[in-house]
Amino acid sequence: MTTDAIVQTNELHKHFGSIHAVDGVNLSVRRGEIYGLLGPNGSGKTTLIRLLLGLLRPTSGTIRLLGEAVPNKDILGQVGYMTQASALYEELSVRENVAFFAEMCGRQDRAWMDEVIQLVDLQDRSRSPVRTLSGGLRQRTSLACTLAHRPRLLLLDEPTVGVDPQLRATFWSYFRRLADSGITLIVSSHVMDEAERCDRLGFMRQGKLLAEGTAAELRRQRGASTLEEAFLQFAAVGLEGGSR
Amino acid sequence: MSTRRILTLARRVIRQVIRDHRTVALIVFAPLLILTLGAILFRSKPGPIPLGVVNEDRGIASPVGGTIDLGQRVTEELAAGDTFTVVALSGQEVEDRLRDGTVQGAIVFPGEFTAEFLKDRQAVLDLRLEGSNPARSMAISAQVTQAAMRSLASLAGAAMGAPASAQAGEGKLPVMLQATYLFGGEEFDTMDYVAPVYVAFLAMFFVFLLACVAFLRERSQGTMERLAATPATRAEIVLGYMLGLGLFAVIQVAVILFFTVWVLEIHHLGSLGLMLLVIVLLAIVGVDMGILASAFARNEFQVIQFIPLVIIPQVLLAGTFFAVPDLPAYLRPFAYFMPLYYANQALRDVMLKGWGLAEIWPNLAILAGYIGVLVILSALMMRREVA
Numbered sequence: 001m002t003t004d005a006i007v008q009t010n011e012l013h014k015h016f017g018s019i020h021a022v023d024g025v026n027l028s029v030r031r032g033e034i035y036g037l038l039g040p041n042g043s044g045k046t047t048l049i050r051l052l053l054g055l056l057r058p059t060s061g062t063i064r065l066l067g068e069a070v071p072n073k074d075i076l077g078q079v080g081y082m083t084q085a086s087a088l089y090e091e092l093s094v095r096e097n098v099a100f101f102a103e104m105c106g107r108q109d110r111a112w113m114d115e116v117i118q119l120v121d122l123q124d125r126s127r128s129p130v131r132t133l134s135g136g137l138r139q140r141t142s143l144a145c146t147l148a149h150r151p152r153l154l155l156l157d158e159p160t161v162g163v164d165p166q167l168r169a170t171f172w173s174y175f176r177r178l179a180d181s182g183i184t185l186i187v188s189s190h191v192m193d194e195a196e197r198c199d200r201l202g203f204m205r206q207g208k209l210l211a212e213g214t215a216a217e218l219r220r221q222r223g224a225s226t227l228e229e230a231f232l233q234f235a236a237v238g239l240e241g242g243s244r
Numbered sequence: 245m246s247t248r249r250i251l252t253l254a255r256r257v258i259r260q261v262i263r264d265h266r267t268v269a270l271i272v273f274a275p276l277l278i279l280t281l282g283a284i285l286f287r288s289k290p291g292p293i294p295l296g297v298v299n300e301d302r303g304i305a306s307p308v309g310g311t312i313d314l315g316q317r318v319t320e321e322l323a324a325g326d327t328f329t330v331v332a333l334s335g336q337e338v339e340d341r342l343r344d345g346t347v348q349g350a351i352v353f354p355g356e357f358t359a360e361f362l363k364d365r366q367a368v369l370d371l372r373l374e375g376s377n378p379a380r381s382m383a384i385s386a387q388v389t390q391a392a393m394r395s396l397a398s399l400a401g402a403a404m405g406a407p408a409s410a411q412a413g414e415g416k417l418p419v420m421l422q423a424t425y426l427f428g429g430e431e432f433d434t435m436d437y438v439a440p441v442y443v444a445f446l447a448m449f450f451v452f453l454l455a456c457v458a459f460l461r462e463r464s465q466g467t468m469e470r471l472a473a474t475p476a477t478r479a480e481i482v483l484g485y486m487l488g489l490g491l492f493a494v495i496q497v498a499v500i501l502f503f504t505v506w507v508l509e510i511h512h513l514g515s516l517g518l519m520l521l522v523i524v525l526l527a528i529v530g531v532d533m534g535i536l537a538s539a540f541a542r543n544e545f546q547v548i549q550f551i552p553l554v555i556i557p558q559v560l561l562a563g564t565f566f567a568v569p570d571l572p573a574y575l576r577p578f579a580y581f582m583p584l585y586y587a588n589q590a591l592r593d594v595m596l597k598g599w600g601l602a603e604i605w606p607n608l609a610i611l612a613g614y615i616g617v618l619v620i621l622s623a624l625m626m627r628r629e630v631a
Contacts, residue, residue, distance in 0.1 A: 085466050088467065
């Protein structure tokens with residue numbers, strides 16, 4: 001166990017009836033790392049993220065976030081969570097949404113809020129009600145809300161869904177800048193080309209963490225030329241091993 | 245428990261509602277519209293009712309000269325007010341005229357009406373009613389009885405052989421109807437009796453819907469998930485909502501109350517401030533009921549379904565129009581279970597009897613208790629979404 005682990009889970013299980021949404025996950029993410037959680041829809045990525053936040057109680061196993069045992073409401077003030085669908089208040093403006101989430105986490109830093117809004121390139125629309133924004137602009141607002149309180153850890157659940165390629169590149173370069181400043185990111189995705197940009201990847205399937213490593217390591221282990229190929233091979237082996 | 249987070253949340257809720265102009269208009273103006281309509285309907289006086297009279301009374305000779313025709317006197321009394329237009333009929337016509345609607349009721353005075361009355365000292369009025377509208381039948385019966393009593397009272401004085409000087413003197417009639425009112429008085433009308441609870445119900449109803457939909461939206465648009473991932477606790481979220489929507493409840497109640505008292509000129513004996521307090525408490529109960537109910541609704545349509553389930557039974561059972569002691573015994577316990585019942589009691593006590601805080605505090609305490617229980621239940625119900 002590394003001492004600078006920002007996120008640490010130990011034999012984490014979450015069952016919904018007979019469905020094992022998360023099945024014995026041991027996750028360890030270090031400070032300043034971008035950890036990519038990769039897997040198809042329904043593989044348990046969202047459940048894992050919700051467990052990390054304490055929004056779900058694990059069936060068994062333990063979680064430590066920023067050195068504290070989960071659930072712990074206080075540490076959530078240092079965590080930024082971006083949900084899959086952009087969850088925003090339609091009647092409020094971009095800036096009001098950002099300010100609201102910042103204040104709920106105990107932060108009221110106007111200069112930083114301006115910076116965050118600038119970062120997602122919404123300074124011209126900051127007074128527009130979210131109701132009037134397109135899908136891409138909403139996604140950007142949603143990211144701004146996630147960053148508004150200067151979190152130390154970001155949990156981003158498929159942040160680039162519905163985002164055009166240009167903006168996606170902007171998002172990723174921004175994720176890198178955050179990581180360089182010491183912020184830890186866990187980013188879930190089912191788009192393989194995004195995975196190349198992560199420091200480390202975890203392949204998830206049917207609630208299990210099948211393999212972990214850098215993109216290059218994972219490809220090399222399976223002698224695959226693409227990540228996608230590597231993933232499919234891991235999946236095949238993993239399921240074979242998993243069937244009792 | 246962080247006061248700052250609660251205030252932040254309340255501010256956001258207020259902002260959201262203000263942006264929705266139509267909802268603001270609904271909250272403020274819809275109750276006024278309903279109140280005005282109610283006042284007009286409760287206070288409107290129907291036009292004169294056509295009433296047939298068959299007078300076959302032969303009367304008797306008066307000891308002081310002339311004849312006393314009691315049928316004639318009652319008829320004159322009936323025609324005097326603006327309640328009836330009297331239509332003279334013959335005995336055979338009565339049924340046909342009732343049937344074709346020319347008259348809605350008919351009185352038949354038989355030939356020995358005056359003689360019988362003087363013998364028995366009791367008049368039996370033969371009133372025939374059209375009868376398809378029970379409310380109207382009751383009104384006719386009541387009015388006819390009153391008119392008959394007035395004229396019989398004067399006759400009794402004249403026919404009993406009392407000296408003429410005494411007849412002329414006032415207040416000497418052997419039969420006299422004098423209505424006394426414990427509370428209220430002749431200037432009180434039905435609207436005055438219904439208004440207190442009408443006001444309370446409107447205040448509760450609109451904020452209930454508002455809270456229910458607002459909280460439901462928080463879940464359906466996914467912001468509840470996001471809110472749950474902040475340090476805010478469930479209780480803080482519920483309290484924030486209560487505070488934010490509570491502001492609208494207070495504004496609404498103030499508008500309704502001032503409209504009721506100054507524009508509709510509803511009588512109130514007790515303090516206006518105390519009335520405001522009771523209704524605000526009830527409105528906050530409404531907000532909390534809305535938040536709790538929203539946990540059981542998946543969409544806006546399901547919110548509407550709470551109206552017949554939660555709202556209408558309260559109106560029927562909590563003493564709004566039907567007095568609780570008159571309910572069947574097996575329904576009464578439900579009334580005691582409803583917050584509206586306690587608000588109704590307190591409001592009627594203040595508005596109609598002029599009672600003060602010293603008398604009504606138990607009702608207020610129960611309302612406050614409801615608020616506490618509902619906040620706790622709402623916070624517990626959120627567990628289903630938020631761990």
